Amino acid sequence: MSGLYIHIPFCRQKCRYCDFASFAGAEALINGYLSALEKEASFYPSFSADTLYIGGGTPSLLSAAQLEKLCSLIARRFAPLGMFQESTLEANPESLTKEKLRLLKDAGVNRLSLGLQSFDDGVLKRIGRVHDVKTFLSAYGAAREAGFDNISVDLIAGLPGQTKEMFLQGLKKLTDLKPEHISVYGLQVEEGTPFYKEGVQADEDLLRAELEETHRFLQAAGYVHYEISNFALPGRESRHNLNYWQNGEYLGLGSAAASYLNGVRRGNVPDVREYMRRIGAGENPAEFTEKLTGKAKEGEAVMLGLRMLGGVRLSDVQKRFFAGEIQDLVRRGLVEQNGDFIKLTFEGMFLANQAFMAFVGPFEEACS
């Protein structure tokens, strides 16, 4: 499997918790950015992908004409969107118009990922979202009317001003809409964001309680909890993201986009203007490239695989490299081992970052 990711780094306004490489008030750059994307795509004439993910930022912020331009450059350089096994576009409720939905459907987009974050207007305002719940509901309804039968919705647990009861009521309202896929992320307060500057702190106990209830409630509602933050109706898991966790190859185009090709990880510069300048000047847009080898490479593969709640099958080399670490994780109750398989325990699901530390270098010695 291989994936193609395209980053659209523009947003109407910056949400107060968001640390993603996205910028508000830079719409004037969009047309030039699309041309830069086309040029970067031309560096990979023989790359072919099974899945496509157009993420951001806010891809739905593009005008209908700009979305058309984006879809046709992907079709020209890679494949028509309908030819991918899965082609997802990330969208924010306020900018997903009927015209854009029709265009995207006709172009072959077959999956939408909608950012709701909370089912409470007060919370949405507090966290700096542009939309309210009504706008979300009408975008969701319009997407269904336009024929989208694979929709994912994002929520954030642990938001300030949101009690556990409010969160769970929201989750219930969301499942009443029967989206095929739900992502529930625990709030992370990142340095440099308005939340960080305000001193917002994630309440770890509340977060844990909300995530535990989410796990129980969504499983009872028929969703498979298949990755730490992701739930899907059977068969509706995100194929594009599964490829990441299975350590598959992917090409990322655009500012801040990451790639993993031929064992090399690469990340493009996050600054949009610098990305466009480099592409225009024929320079390499990558800010870093690294080729992982030995224990670091195997550790990364195990760590990615552990994100999937079904677990990961260890190769002989991985078992040899990490025998001690795995034994320790099992002793601490974070991981369980069954033959060649390891997976997070129920407890480990909520303390996954602690489990992942065991597989992250630098390692003192490399064995072979």
Ligand SMILES: C[S@@+](CC[C@H](N)C(=O)[O-])C[C@H]1O[C@@H](n2cnc3c(N)ncnc32)[C@H](O)[C@@H]1O
């Ligand atoms: C690439 S982001 C944004 C997608 C889209 N622009 C939106 O806002 O809906 C994907 C998701 O990450 C989650 N997210 C972003 N920042 C977060 C944070 N600081 N803590 C927890 N979740 C976060 C949100 O649920 C968001 O929908």
Ligand code: SF4
């Ligand atoms: S959460 Fe989404 S809409 Fe908000 S700033 Fe981040 S990328 Fe943009």
